Amino acid sequence: MPSPKDPQKLQEYKDKMSRIAKERGYGKWMTGKKASEETLAKMSLSQKAIITDAERERRSATAKKLGYGKWMLGRKLSEETCQKLSLKRKGKTYGEIYGEERAVIESEKRRSGNLGKVKNYSSQESKERLKSSLIRTGKTYSEIYGAEQAIIESEKRSLGHLKRWEGKERKGCRDKKNGETLYKNWRFSVFERDSYTCKNCGKTTIELHAHHIKSWAGYPEFRYDVNNGITLCIFCHSDKHPENSALKRMATKYAE
Numbered sequence: 001m002p003s004p005k006d007p008q009k010l011q012e013y014k015d016k017m018s019r020i021a022k023e024r025g026y027g028k029w030m031t032g033k034k035a036s037e038e039t040l041a042k043m044s045l046s047q048k049a050i051i052t053d054a055e056r057e058r059r060s061a062t063a064k065k066l067g068y069g070k071w072m073l074g075r076k077l078s079e080e081t082c083q084k085l086s087l088k089r090k091g092k093t094y095g096e097i098y099g100e101e102r103a104v105i106e107s108e109k110r111r112s113g114n115l116g117k118v119k120n121y122s123s124q125e126s127k128e129r130l131k132s133s134l135i136r137t138g139k140t141y142s143e144i145y146g147a148e149q150a151i152i153e154s155e156k157r158s159l160g161h162l163k164r165w166e167g168k169e170r171k172g173c174r175d176k177k178n179g180e181t182l183y184k185n186w187r188f189s190v191f192e193r194d195s196y197t198c199k200n201c202g203k204t205t206i207e208l209h210a211h212h213i214k215s216w217a218g219y220p221e222f223r224y225d226v227n228n229g230i231t232l233c234i235f236c237h238s239d240k241h242p243e244n245s246a247l248k249r250m251a252t253k254y255a256e
Ligand SMILES: [Zn+2]
Pocket: 198, 199, 200, 201, 202, 203, 232, 233, 234, 235, 236, 237
């Protein structure tokens, strides 16, 4: 139902919509109010009803076909399936295997799974693994594998790495030709405007950085906008990017 242009009709329309919202228990006026238990039960029922039996059938068939979902719990994939899957996944990013959205979930699953795990080092298998990894620690490939095999092993790993990045544009990477000049000019203008002073702590005789207020990756349109830049010293800049471990290392090194 489109909203009418006539102001009087618009008001009538708004009143009507708000009346309906009130009757049915949704909309702005519900903000901060709790839905009654009855309403909640109704909502949950209607949510469930959205997935029809046919749809559930279809999803479960897909899950079975692709080998994921509840029914797989506790089952092992056949050796053949494992090999096929592993071949299919080789050299691919999670995004390519699962699609961008599920990739986030999959990588989080593995990460949190590993984080929470108490490793059982006492099993024979684990002991063997540890031992063989200790034997390799601090050694070059040729020490581990012998000179000839070393070349093959190192090639294997480097190829895998290259393959993963093949044809891919790296996010947030500076465009080498044109962007580098633009970036240098932008940085210079930010420093000039701020008189080569950290705008957070006021230090001047210190390594200075030009920080993007709106992020480089998130706001390409403001990358070279001087108003989107601020001069920060290496420490204040590192504080702005707690996720950037390289910057943190730089700052720590600078402090030494
Ligand atoms: Zn500072």
